[in-house]
Amino acid sequence: MELWFTENLEIAADMRLQLRVQRTIHSEVSEYQKIDVLETAYCGRMLVLDDVIMTTEFDEFAYHEMIAHVPAFAHANPRTALVIGGGDGGTIRELCKHKDLEEIHLCEIDRRVVEVSKEHLPSIAASFDDPRVKCFYEDGARWADEHPETYDLILVDSSDPVGPAAVLFGEAFYESCYASLREGGILATQAENIYMHRDIIERLLQYGEKFYQRRFYYNTRVPTYPGGMIGFTFFAKGQNGPDPFINLEKRYNESELxxxxxxxxxxxxxxxxxxxxxxATDLEKYFA
Amino acid sequence: MELWFTENLEIAADMRLQLRVQRTIHSEVSEYQKIDVLETAYCGRMLVLDDVIMTTEFDEFAYHEMIAHVPAFAHANPRTALVIGGGDGGTIRELCKHKDLEEIHLCEIDRRVVEVSKEHLPSIAASFDDPRVKCFYEDGARWADEHPETYDLILVDSSDPVGPAAVLFGEAFYESCYASLREGGILATQAENIYMHRDIIERLLQYGEKFYQRRFYYNTRVPTYPGGMIGFTFFAKGQNGPDPFINLEKRYNESELxxxxxxxxxxxxxxxxxxxxxxATDLEKYFA
Structure with a gap:
């Protein structure tokens, strides 16, 4: 018998990935969503929320490293970081490699995602015991709103703009994050696929233009995400805000990484x- | 009723793409393979050979532009080009944009791929009438073998190393292409996905090391290919052979493109x- 998982993603409804599955490791319905962990034939273990692939052991690093290290190296001296979403712990794991970070907060609305990941995805949920990490099981938009001038980095490691994460794709949230950043701080947000979701990306860039002084879009290559790639907005606070290119090699060489x-x-x-x-280069009109 | 095409690709057997289909436009079995053209819901028309996606109107440009323009701009002054495979005509179309090219040869083993593409994929098979283009319906490996010192560019726009294109992934073919290039000439070959087919890529790089003086690997992002990306070997003939970076902007600015x-x-x-x-950076040991 062959078992196949077929992704069911509203924003990629006519082009979907199928992965052969060896067994279901965990399956539940939490207060917020369906949570499944599957053992796949090719991609190791896979976390699925509401039938959408969140992460697999095969390629999670390409996502987690790029959402974390691009802003972390672009910032001259980050001390405090907030991850919104990211309950699997992969983004936290990458941030923990930056020894200068003193506080790493995770604000994940669904405590069960963290608990399930700790139990079944230990290579991803690897750094929850780092003493700098604190988890808050709350609404990320409200958290940002209630913590002004607090963070050097805010990383929005969210699912798609359908379901629990919809609010994280709204203008008010981008304004709250701006307020929650310290001067020179960077917001990086999961921002979909440039081939398939240009409308979403352009909307996020417009929010960026409204509130942030530095603005870019970058991407990474993740075979199990729609179209094999995913992008991020990179927005920074302050006229002399961080540039993602200047001093990159120098910062890397001087880091402990x-x-x-x-x-x-x-x-x-x-x-x-x-x-x-x-x-897509016409989108550069939003860059600064 | 919903119709779905499911790709059946031996080198990505446990992770496959499904595309919703509106109708079958053409279906035949040629002397060499099954040939289907489908109208998809999301990706426009799609050419499928032996159940494997060759190209779609949605994203074909990302493949055809990158197999053609990277070597074409890296070469100081290409006059003659050979495309092996590439019966859909997309690579030819891109080469034709380089006005300095005087001869553009296509060597495609299956004449029916060209004929079907001309009929059903006119935006891709757009340049067969260019007077510089000549089509030869022959075995590409033998063609390279029989035409020494002939080409400035050889682009191997092949299917995967299973079926009719298997010979194009063999050492003897890489040796023949070297002989078929003129001094300073460049070979670029379709070389799969760095996440999924490292063994194939490393083997091709080893052939490169055996025969070619300049060697690189590069990639492009094509949502409908396995893992959403595909790479190419870039091998050049001659100690002072082309560098893909030097003078790039200058050549582009001086071109008619x-x-x-x-x-x-x-x-x-x-x-x-x-x-x-x-x-994958350890593969750079093969680069030169």
Whole structure:
């Protein structure tokens, strides 16, 4: 018998990935969503929320490293970081590699995602015991709103703009994050696929233009995400806000991180991530 | 009723793409393979050979532009080009944008792929009438073998190393292509996905090391290919052979091509294409 998981994603409804599955490891319905962990034939263990692939052991590093290290290296001296969503712990794991970070907060609305990940995805949920990490099981939008001038980095490691994460794709949230950043702080948010979700991306860039002084879009390559890639907004606070390119090699060389810390990120992939295909370069009008 | 096409690809057997289909436009079994053209719900028309996606109107440009323009701009002065495979005509279409090219040969083993593409994929098979284009319906490996010192560019726009294209992934073919290139010539070959087919890629790089003086690997992002990306070997003949980066902007600015000619390629995506993820940088030992 062959078992196949077929993704059911509203924003990629006519082009979907199928993964062969060996067994179901965990399945529940939490207060917020369906949570499944499957053992796949090719991609190791996979976390699925509401039938949408969140992360797999096969390629999670390409996402988690790029949402975390691009802003972390772009910021001159980050001390405090907030991850909104990200209950699997992969983004936290990457942030913990930056020894200068003193506080790493996770605000995940669904406590069960963290608990299930700790139990079944230990290589991803690997850093919840780091003493700098604190978890808050609350609404991320409200959290940002209630913590002004608090963070050097805010990373929005969310699911898609359908379901519990919809509010994280709204203008009010981008305004709250601006208020929650300290001067020079960086917001990076999961921002879909440039081929398939240009309307969503353009909307987020428009929010960026409204509130943030530095604005870019970058992407990474994740085979199990729709179209095999996913992008991020990169918005920074302050006229002399961080530039994702200046001093990159210098900061990396002066950090305690080494090539052994990475499976995807390096200075070359960091810089390459900002190259937009010709069909999308008109979006650079939002950049600054 | 919903119709879905499910890809059946031996080198991505446990992770496959499904596309919703509106209708079958053409279906036949040629002397070499099954040939289908489907109208998809999301990706426009799609050419399928032996149940494997060859190209779709949605994202074909990201493949065809990158297999053609990266070597074409890296070469100082290409006059003659050979495309092996590529019966849909997309690579030919891109080469034809380079006005300095005097002869563009297509060597496709299956004449029916060209004929079907001309009939059903006119936006891709758009340049067969260019007077510089000549089509030869022969075995590409033998063609390269029988035409020494002939080409400035050889682009291997092949299917995967299973079926009719298997010979194009063999060492003897890489040796024949070397002989078929003129001094300073460049071979670029379809070379799969760095996440999923590292063994194939490493083997091709080893052939490269055996015969070619300049060697790189680059990639592009094609949502309908396995894992959403595909790479190419870039091998050049001659100790002072072409470098894919030197004088890139200058050559582009001095060419007759403008931003309107491209949907994916630009100097930024050209350079970014060579950035290898950290997990693959050990393959740079084959580079030169």
């Amino acid at each position: 080494t090539a052994q810390d990475f499976r995807f990120w390096n200075p070359a992939t960091h810089k390459a991530a900002f190259a937009l295909p010709a069909f | 403008t931003a309107q000619d491209f949907r994916f390629w630009n100097p930024a995506t050209h350079k970014a294409a060579f950035a290898l993820p950290a997990f």
